[in-house]
Amino acid sequence: xxxxxxxIKYRRVRPLDGRLLVGYSVNDWKAVKGRKVSIYPRFKETxxxxxxxxxxxxxxxxxxxxxxxxxxxxxxxxxxxxxxxSVYEEGVRRLNQLANSMYSKxxxxxxxxxRTRILEKLEETEFFYTLRQHTMEGxxxxxxxxxxxNMVGWRLIGFPGAQFHPITHTSRGWKxxxxxxxxxxxxxxxxxxxxxR
Amino acid sequence: xxxxxxxEDSNFDADVVIVGCGCAGGILSRELSDAGLHxxxxxxxxxxxxxxxxxDELKFPIRNKVLWGPQDEPRxxxxxxxxxxxxxxxxxxSGWGPxxxxxxxxxxxxxxxxxxxxxxxxxxxxxxxxxxxxxxxxEDLEPYYxxxxxxxxxxxxxxxxxxxxxxxxxxxxxxxxxGFATRHFVKAAEALGYKPFPVPGAINSIDYDGRFACxxxxxxxxxxxxxxxxxxxxxxxxxxxxxxxNFELRTKCRVFEVTVDDxxxxxxxxxxxxxxxxxxxxxxxxxxxxxxxxSTHLMLISKSPQFPNGIANNHGQVGRYFHMRDITQLIGxxxxxxxxxxxxxxxxxxNHFADDNFSPKEYGEDFVMGGNITGADPYGLAGQPIEFxxxxxxxxxxxxxxxxxxxxxxxxxxxxxxxIYMTEPPQKDKFIDLDPEVIDSDGIPVPRVTFDWHPQTTKxxxxxxxxxxxxxxxxxxxxxxxxxxxxxxxxxxxxxxSTRMGNNPDESVVNRYCQTHEVSNLFVVGSSCFPxxxxxxxxxxxxxxxxxxxxxxxxxxxxxEVKA
Ligand SMILES: Cc1cc2nc3c(=O)[nH]c(=O)nc-3n(C[C@H](O)[C@H](O)[C@H](O)COP(=O)(O)OP(=O)(O)OC[C@H]3O[C@@H](n4cnc5c(N)ncnc54)[C@H](O)[C@@H]3O)c2cc1C
Ligand code: SF4
Numbered sequence: 223x224x225x226x227x228x229x230i231k232y233r234r235v236r237p238l239d240g241r242l243l244v245g246y247s248v249n250d251w252k253a254v255k256g257r258k259v260s261i262y263p264r265f266k267e268t269x270x271x272x273x274x275x276x277x278x279x280x281x282x283x284x285x286x287x288x289x290x291x292x293x294x295x296x297x298x299x300x301x302x303x304x305x306x307x308s309v310y311e312e313g314v315r316r317l318n319q320l321a322n323s324m325y326s327k328x329x330x331x332x333x334x335x336x337r338t339r340i341l342e343k344l345e346e347t348e349f350f351y352t353l354r355q356h357t358m359e360g361x362x363x364x365x366x367x368x369x370x371x372n373m374v375g376w377r378l379i380g381f382p383g384a385q386f387h388p389i390t391h392t393s394r395g396w397k398x399x400x401x402x403x404x405x406x407x408x409x410x411x412x413x414x415x416x417x418x419r
Numbered sequence: 420x421x422x423x424x425x426x427e428d429s430n431f432d433a434d435v436v437i438v439g440c441g442c443a444g445g446i447l448s449r450e451l452s453d454a455g456l457h458x459x460x461x462x463x464x465x466x467x468x469x470x471x472x473x474x475d476e477l478k479f480p481i482r483n484k485v486l487w488g489p490q491d492e493p494r495x496x497x498x499x500x501x502x503x504x505x506x507x508x509x510x511x512x513s514g515w516g517p518x519x520x521x522x523x524x525x526x527x528x529x530x531x532x533x534x535x536x537x538x539x540x541x542x543x544x545x546x547x548x549x550x551x552x553x554x555x556x557x558e559d560l561e562p563y564y565x566x567x568x569x570x571x572x573x574x575x576x577x578x579x580x581x582x583x584x585x586x587x588x589x590x591x592x593x594x595x596x597x598g599f600a601t602r603h604f605v606k607a608a609e610a611l612g613y614k615p616f617p618v619p620g621a622i623n624s625i626d627y628d629g630r631f632a633c634x635x636x637x638x639x640x641x642x643x644x645x646x647x648x649x650x651x652x653x654x655x656x657x658x659x660x661x662x663x664x665n666f667e668l669r670t671k672c673r674v675f676e677v678t679v680d681d682x683x684x685x686x687x688x689x690x691x692x693x694x695x696x697x698x699x700x701x702x703x704x705x706x707x708x709x710x711x712x713x714s715t716h717l718m719l720i721s722k723s724p725q726f727p728n729g730i731a732n733n734h735g736q737v738g739r740y741f742h743m744r745d746i747t748q749l750i751g752x753x754x755x756x757x758x759x760x761x762x763x764x765x766x767x768x769x770n771h772f773a774d775d776n777f778s779p780k781e782y783g784e785d786f787v788m789g790g791n792i793t794g795a796d797p798y799g800l801a802g803q804p805i806e807f808x809x810x811x812x813x814x815x816x817x818x819x820x821x822x823x824x825x826x827x828x829x830x831x832x833x834x835x836x837x838x839i840y841m842t843e844p845p846q847k848d849k850f851i852d853l854d855p856e857v858i859d860s861d862g863i864p865v866p867r868v869t870f871d872w873h874p875q876t877t878k879x880x881x882x883x884x885x886x887x888x889x890x891x892x893x894x895x896x897x898x899x900x901x902x903x904x905x906x907x908x909x910x911x912x913x914x915x916x917s918t919r920m921g922n923n924p925d926e927s928v929v930n931r932y933c934q935t936h937e938v939s940n941l942f943v944v945g946s947s948c949f950p951x952x953x954x955x956x957x958x959x960x961x962x963x964x965x966x967x968x969x970x971x972x973x974x975x976x977x978x979x980e981v982k983a
Contacts, residue, residue: 236799236800236806236809243510243910244510244511245508245509245909246507246508247506247508248496248504248505248506248507248508248857250508251493251508282819283820283823283824284824285824302482338820341819358804358805361808362803362808363476363477364475367477376804379828379831380756381760381803381804381831381832383474384636384638386634386635387635387636387637387762388635389596391635391758392597392598392758395756396599396756396758397756397832404474404475
């Protein structure tokens, strides 16, 4: 399989007044339609797959692992994102191949610099695009989906979560004192300086 | 013009069969069933209730569950001009369920300005242009705009709008309270001499029609409102139509053909039900209200010996003059928190450069029509975090890694945007037909869109972007970026032309009552009937048009042509 260039052939966009659209070239569309999607049995992730994904999400967005973004992705690949499994399998293979040829190590054994250099090489691929999208989802979606643990993503950016806002929240300088999940769990920010803002 | 002739068959299932039960179809369902007609509405989506709504960004606008059709189905193909093969296959069905795209709309509820209805007279013809005057005027539609505003529940203050056309009454509710970011934007706009005013919104600022007032949650455009404070046809018109025993709503029914009798009158429609069984339902008249692209598509695939190129298309007009206008947003980053994600989607507007409110010539420009500017909108549909992560970053800031983490941890709360709503002249050689190759999973060929921006668009865009830029500059933004012109293959819902209204069957598909020129008992209602799109969002005009058509049909029925 050749590296699918995002930005040229494969594009995912959200017009400001519309739903998410994915645009394919005509040939890519035929390939996507032909992709086999196995429903059973459950995909059995290997140890290498898991540790590569862990290292990759942390390279994409530092602290992603703290938010259990890897967990979110692997869980989703078993269910809603089954279609994207082959993109991940190919991506994981490429990451390790590059790690091997450049540093003679597995991707997850590398330091941040090495991992970043490798990910940069894949920046234009469908794998990169998909991984980035899913990393952000795992970081910022409601915790009930398995990522954003303790609402780390929301606290990092100052998002109060699922709540109504009294008029006082529209005042100048308002900062959320914490976040609320859909299940009603609350985290207060307090002086937890792990999360700068 | 006007008289509706019915098929001679005598055993009809219904008086009126409506395809698509969204903004237009929902309104027609209520109006016609209230008037005692037996109405069957066919909707491809499932029955959705507001109990299913939640403040869940991943589920609603990101994964597009619940409120949207299947996201892996091809919706259309695209090419820039007729000399090129299709370049893109685009997947992702639009909104469905009773309510359609209206269920998750941004509730920015505008009337078009009088000039839009007289586009050719006011703005003249552009090169390669297909501008015409509408066969109806603002004055014709005014009472129906008012009805839409009262039925759906619009809050606003027209006295603050320096260019508001004459109207018969006020908005039924005062505007919602602007958040800090919006007040910040308003101050900057006023300093530049503009007169910003609240965007009219289908947002309950107070309890209205048995629904609650807005709670400023911000999970607004792209979502259904958990407290039903955001008005739409699903919560109002369709809910009320369903009380009528003479109204039947069939969900999970995908219509794929409008059938005709030997005389070329519409006889009914064929659809695939939930189990993919073909069902034929007949009616004295048929109304297509399936959203601009799907309505045009349904006409093109409804082929018969009488209409070999699609129903009511013997003049070759169905699909022609398709056009869409772009919307883009310029991002400003500020020193202090703005929290633009709080509050309902409609913000405030500067309409100084919209439509005919100004003269481009005075600025040394040679484009026609203008655009509208709003602020302070968050980036994206509703400014929730996952969508914000899709925003472009300023020059020099990567969109991943530690530097991106630092960027987003400040920018999410410290930004707001100005949105630019452009206008686009319809062109002679842009159109929708059927793709010769790509089919969907039901084996139906998808529509092929041949479209590219008019050459004037880059000029208008540069001009409006500059104006929007100045406002952010005046507001003291530390950094300003984004707001580029979108790509022509990315269709949004601000599109029209493809079944346009007109007096002349040689250059339009429907007459002033959205009745097709060729088949008197077939109507098409939606933005595809607009000969031009104004600077404002389209849904209220879609709705007003539906009330206007309903009034016409009721009058015809009153003449004794149809027995209820
Ligand atoms: C995210 C988003 C935000 C928006 N925000 C705004 C806004 O702020 N202001 C504004 O003015 N406009 C807005 N719009 C646009 C507005 O929603 C549309 O203009 C309006 O809903 C169009 O009405 P309609 O009746 O033509 O189509 P819809 O409301 O979409 O209804 C069409 C219905 O037909 C059904 N259908 C289609 N094909 C078939 C078939 N073959 N068989 C059976 N049923 C079928 C669909 O499922 C759908 O329910 C927004 C749109 C989107 C997507
Ligand atoms: S902001 Fe208001 S109208 Fe919009 S979804 Fe929240 S409560 Fe409903």
